[in-house]
Amino acid sequence: DAKTTQPNSMESNEEEPVHLPCNHSTISGTDYIHWYRQLPSQGPEYVIHGLTSNVNNRMASLAIAEDRKSSTLILHRATLRDAAVYYCILRWGPSGNTPLVFGKGTRLSVIA
Amino acid sequence: GAVVSQHPSWVICKSGTSVKIECRSLDFQATTMFWYRQFPKQSLMLMATSNEGSKATYEQGVEKDKFLINHASLTLSTLTVTSAHPEDSSFYICSVTRGQTGTEAFFGQGTRLTVV
Numbered sequence: 511d512a513k514t515t516q517p518n519s520m521e522s523n524e525e526e527p528v529h530l531p532c533n534h535s536t537i538s539g540t541d542y543i544h545w546y547r548q549l550p551s552q553g554p555e556y557v558i559h560g561l562t563s564n565v566n567n568r569m570a571s572l573a574i575a576e577d578r579k580s581s582t583l584i585l586h587r588a589t590l591r592d593a594a595v596y597y598c599i600l601r602w603g604p605s606g607n608t609p610l611v612f613g614k615g616t617r618l619s620v621i622a
Numbered sequence: 623g624a625v626v627s628q629h630p631s632w633v634i635c636k637s638g639t640s641v642k643i644e645c646r647s648l649d650f651q652a653t654t655m656f657w658y659r660q661f662p663k664q665s666l667m668l669m670a671t672s673n674e675g676s677k678a679t680y681e682q683g684v685e686k687d688k689f690l691i692n693h694a695s696l697t698l699s700t701l702t703v704t705s706a707h708p709e710d711s712s713f714y715i716c717s718v719t720r721g722q723t724g725t726e727a728f729f730g731q732g733t734r735l736t737v738v
Contacts, residue, residue, distance in 0.1 A: 544726065553628070553715045553729035554666070597665075607654040607721045612666040 514598045519617045522588045530583040530616055532598030537578050540603040544610065545572065545583045547594040554597065554612075557583065561603065593620045625649045626718055628730025635706055635737055642702045643733045645716030651696035652718040657689075660713040660732075672699040706737040 515533040522528040534543065544559040558565055558572045560581075565572040571584040585592055597615040602608050627646040635641050645655055653674045658666040670691055671679040678691035688710075690702040703710055716730045 546727075546729075548666075551713075551732070551734070553626075553717075553732045556726040556728065559726055603723055607719060609656045609668050609671060610717070610727050611668065612658075614665050 514600060514613055516596075516598055516613065516616045518614065519619065521619045521621060522585075524590060524620055524622050525587050528585040528588045528592070528618065530585070530596050530598075530618065531580065532582070533580045534598070534600055535579045537600055538602075541600040542603045543572065543574060543578075543581050544599045544601050545570070545596060546599065546610070547592075547596045548615070549591075549594045557596070559601075588618075588620045590620050590622060593618055624731075625728040626716065626730040628716055628733055630733055631731060632734040633736070635735070637707055637737055638705055640702055640704045641706055641735060642700055643714055643716075643735075645699045645701070645718075645730050647697045647718045647728075649728075650718075650720055652699075653696060653721060654719065655693060655699040656717040656727075657691065657699075657701050658715045658717065660715060666715060669701075674699075703735065706735070708737045711735055711737045 542559050542561050545557040546554040547557050548554045558567055558570050560572045573582045595615040595617050597612050599610050629644045655672040657669045659669050660666045668681050669684045672691045672693040674693045674696055680686045693699040713732050713734050715732045717727050719727045
């Protein structure tokens with residue numbers, strides 16, 4: 511599986527936007543970029559995913575670089591409930607039955 | 623609502639006993655489910671891929687005789703930790719996908735196993 515690189519931790523003030531970066535320089539043309547987050551003592555939760563174009567949903571936005579070697583997860587207004595570990599994962603697209611391989615992720619702290 | 627139900631949420635067992643964890647896909651039939659293990663302060667580690675109607679595929683270093691996986695129906699996979707020891711204490715998480723190109727994965731809420 512192609513590797514991703516994320517900062518170990520980030521901090522944000524409540525109600526401010528948060529930009530979580532992810533580098534994936536070895537991404538292949540069929541890899542989807544997935545983001546999940548894990549709150550304490552819970553299973554991971556899907557956030558967003560995309561292939562080439564930027565994506566928006568009710569939780570976040572995903573900005574994908576033109577060369578696809580990096581992406582940024584954007585939380586538009588961080589709340590205390592967004593404090594979690596965020597995982598950027600590449601998933602081979604053609605097979606919907608491949609497992610997700612988790613890296614260390616970014617631990618986001620939100621300050622009130 | 624929840625797509626995946628995992629039971630129990632937590633369990634404490636004595637060393638040497640066996641523990642069964644259930645993972646149910648509530649929203650769709652899942653021919654494939656995945657089992658992960660997570661130790662404190664660490665990331666999720668894939669243990670095995672559970673295939674409906676056939677043998678599970680285990681990752682390197684995971685003992686198949688210790689972690690028995692049964693995927694007898696399209697909505698249920700079970701993980702049995704046999705002869706549990708304190709070092710098996712961990713957070714176990716299952717995952718399902720729709721099996722379609724480019725779709726997301728869904729996770730259970732996890733099972734905290736403590737072996738005393």
